[in-house]
Amino acid sequence: MNTSAKFGSYLLGLAVIFGGALGAGNAMGTAGPPPAADGHGAHGEPVTGRPSSVPSAGRHGAHDEPTGRPDPATAAHIPGGLQVSQDGYTLTPETTTITPGEATGFRFTVTGPDGRPVTGYQVQHDKKLHFIVVSRDLGLFRHLHPEEAGDGVWSVKLTLPAAGAYRAFADFAAEGGTGLTLGTDLHASGDYEPKALPAVARTANVDGYAVTLDGDLVPGASSKLTLKVSKDGHPVTDLQPYLGAYGHLVALRAGDLAYLHVHPDGAPGDGRTPAGPGITFYAEVPSRGDYRLFLDFQHNGTVRTAGFTVRAGELPAPATTSGPEPTATPSKPGSHGDHDH
Structure with a gap:
């Protein structure tokens, strides 16, 4: 192979490498739509495990002038x-x-x-x-x-x-x-020794109340969590609204303390949400690992906090198919694959 041919092959190789890197970057940077919110975020925000901020009207997009803020x-x-x-x-x-x-x-x-x-x-x-x-x-x-x-x-x-x-x-x-x-x-300031993360548990006790957690955290998916409040072995059915809800749940990822919004299902006075014993939330966590959940609830005029350590499970297994590989269908003009504009 002469020098020109070798140089051309080298450039072609670089193009393949950079093209593959760009494709991988685009794939990693693509997020699906967040789950539908019911208007009752932890503090007004839907939960996705991603930050609650999205570009506001009037902010510059990817093709506008730079603003100095993160994309x-x-x-x-x-x-x-x-x-x-x-x-x-x-x-x-x-x-x-x-x-x-x-x-x-x-x-x-x-x-x-x-x-x-x-x-x-x-x-x-x-x-x-x-x-x-x-x-x-x-x-x-x-x-x-x-x-x-x-x-x-x-x-x-x-x-x-x-x-x-x-x-x-x-x-x-x-x-x-x-x-x-x-x-x-x-x-x-002062000397201290960090404590180990509290053990994974389904029940937390606070001031004579027992709060039990039903449900599991599934990374990358909206997870239904129901926390049931009882006192002296009896279900509490007269929880009081606290900041517009029967309960507030904050999720923090162990290690880096990523703060994840969690939204309750329903609201006091909506005609369908009972005042206990169960308070249902939907949360989406971004990764496997340990999380701390903190539930604020109010009863008899006092706000109490129940804390749980929860371990998010394995990522869902990829779907498998049998038989021959499907044949790709040519895209129509003005479309991306099977999704028209």
Whole structure:
């Protein structure tokens, strides 16, 4: 083979390699449509295991001028809470160091794409912003409700009971935008030893209440979870609405603390949702592994939290077919395979 032929073969090989890489990248970057939402997200968002944010009207698409924000197609594969900044919004605490055991006036802002503190928020489940604090070992969970201190500053009384590493999440939707969950690390100074993740269990006990979990997490699929509340062996049938629902469920992936929205089925007063003992949710987790589920429920005027460790099962096996391979049908002009425009 002469030099020109060898060089041509080399270029052809590169084209095949890069073409294959591009095809694989496109395949990995393609997400199916999220499951239909019933309007009752954990804080107003559907659950997919992917972040709740999608491109808003007026934002630049893939073929428009760059905005300096992540491409929504890429961001759509990142679960919420893993980033301190997303889609131009940034969570900025005044401090990340907390004295353990002392009540602290914790203050923070959310800045928008224009660099200014956000002052306009949508109300979701009775609140403009939900604030979650967990320990890194997922043994502690706090669902707090900060108050607006003015000029875009939020303030909340926060007590971290012991030295250690913690993660704080701000769950919100700015006016004209879509839901986001931003996260930041907090530290309580002092010596500490991380605890092991609580064991997988189907029942959690809190203040004399027993909460039992039915259902399994299936990676990449909408999973039905029903949590049943009882007290002294008797089903609780008079749960009280809390933030617009009979229960709120937060799912966190062990290891990186990815924050996954979970939406309840139905709502108080809709004529079909009973006030217990069962509270049903639908969740989609992105991967196998361990997750912590935290259920907030209200009874007799007090909100309580039940925590569970759940292990997401194996990915569904690929479908198998027998017989000869199907013959490909030529696409019609203006179509992609069997799917017309």
